[in-house]
Amino acid sequence: xxxxxxxxxxxxxxxxxxxxxxxxxxxxxxxxxxxxxxxxxxxxxxxxxxxxxxxxxxxxxxxxxxxxxxxxxxxxxxxxxxxxxxxxxxxxxxxxxxxxxxxxxxxxx
Amino acid sequence: xxxxxxxxxxxxxxxxxxxxxxxxxxxxxxxxxxxxxxxxxxxxxxxxxxxxxxxxxxxxxxxxxxxxxxxxxxxxxxxxxxxxxxxxxxxxxxxxxxxxxxxxxxxxxxxxxx
Numbered sequence: 001x002x003x004x005x006x007x008x009x010x011x012x013x014x015x016x017x018x019x020x021x022x023x024x025x026x027x028x029x030x031x032x033x034x035x036x037x038x039x040x041x042x043x044x045x046x047x048x049x050x051x052x053x054x055x056x057x058x059x060x061x062x063x064x065x066x067x068x069x070x071x072x073x074x075x076x077x078x079x080x081x082x083x084x085x086x087x088x089x090x091x092x093x094x095x096x097x098x099x100x101x102x103x104x105x106x107x108x109x
Numbered sequence: 110x111x112x113x114x115x116x117x118x119x120x121x122x123x124x125x126x127x128x129x130x131x132x133x134x135x136x137x138x139x140x141x142x143x144x145x146x147x148x149x150x151x152x153x154x155x156x157x158x159x160x161x162x163x164x165x166x167x168x169x170x171x172x173x174x175x176x177x178x179x180x181x182x183x184x185x186x187x188x189x190x191x192x193x194x195x196x197x198x199x200x201x202x203x204x205x206x207x208x209x210x211x212x213x214x215x216x217x218x219x220x221x222x223x
Contacts, residue, residue, distance in 0.1 A: 004151070032209025043113070043199050043214035044152075051209055087152075091209065095165040097142075099152040 003027075004090055006100035013078055013107050021073040021103045023088035033071050035064050036087040038102070044087055078107045111135050115200050115215035123223050124190055130218045132183040132200030140205040141183040142212060143175060146197040158183060159205050187220075195222045 005024045013019055025033065032051050036044035048057040050066040057064045061082060063074045073086055085102040092098050113134045122128050134141060143155040157165035158177040172194075174186040183200055197219050201212040 032211075034211045036214075041216070041219075043115075043201075043216045046211045046213055049209060049211055089152075089212075095140075095157040095159065095205075097152075097154055097212065101149065101151050 004088060004098045004100040006086075006088060006103050008103060009101070010104045011106070013075075013105070015079055015107055015109050016077045018074070018076045018078070020075070021086055021105070022070060023073070023100055024070040025088075025090050025098075026069075027090050027092060027098070031091045033066055034089045035071070035073055036089065038085045038087055047086075075105070078105075080107045080109050083107045113200055113202055113213055113215035115198075115218055117218055118216065119219045119221075121221045121223060122187070122190065124192075126190075127186070127188040129187065130185040130198055130200075130220075132185075132215055134181055134183075134200075134202040134213075136202055136204075136213060138202035138204050138213075139180055140203050141177060141180075142201040142203075143173075143183065143185050144199040144201065144214075146199055146217070152199065156185075190220075190222045192222050195220055 007022045032049050034049050035047040038044045048064040053068045055066050061076050065072045083106050085104045087102045089097055089099040116131045140159045142157050145153045155169045156175040161177050172189050176184040197217045199214050199217045201214045203212045204210045
């Protein structure tokens, strides 16, 4: 069964304290893995697409990496404005998309 | 206007009311989606329209009725909803046909059923 699991559920970091979020997936024939950021009261905002194992993408303090079974979102020296819920998703069979439940990140000044 | 726009942003309705949610995309995409987002649960895909034809209906109760009059507009018609239908309803669009294209989301309609 296709599915996506994210961990941890919640993460509190001091400003400048680097860490990583995990997204594990099981899907037949990966056609991309997507990372999104969601702020309270807003819709998910697209961050990255990763297509193949070994691929990396960077944007400011965020770097996403992909293996055959999981993806990591590394946050380097985070700032309070990085606080948000981070979601990952994979396309399934047909027109399905599977999202994880997200990691709620809080960065404390 | 750019991106994906949803109206209204908030909606409170009784169980016997009829209302509609509206979504408009300005990205030139050919597919549109309705999702339900509830606390502590993953986004649930409800409906998919590709080139204005419904291609996915994930066992959604008939009290939710989608409509896609053209590739830029999507509606979700609501009637006789239940309290458990209270949630954030998100619209998204994407360009199908190219592999692995991401979806782009609106900011949602927060629906509360009294």
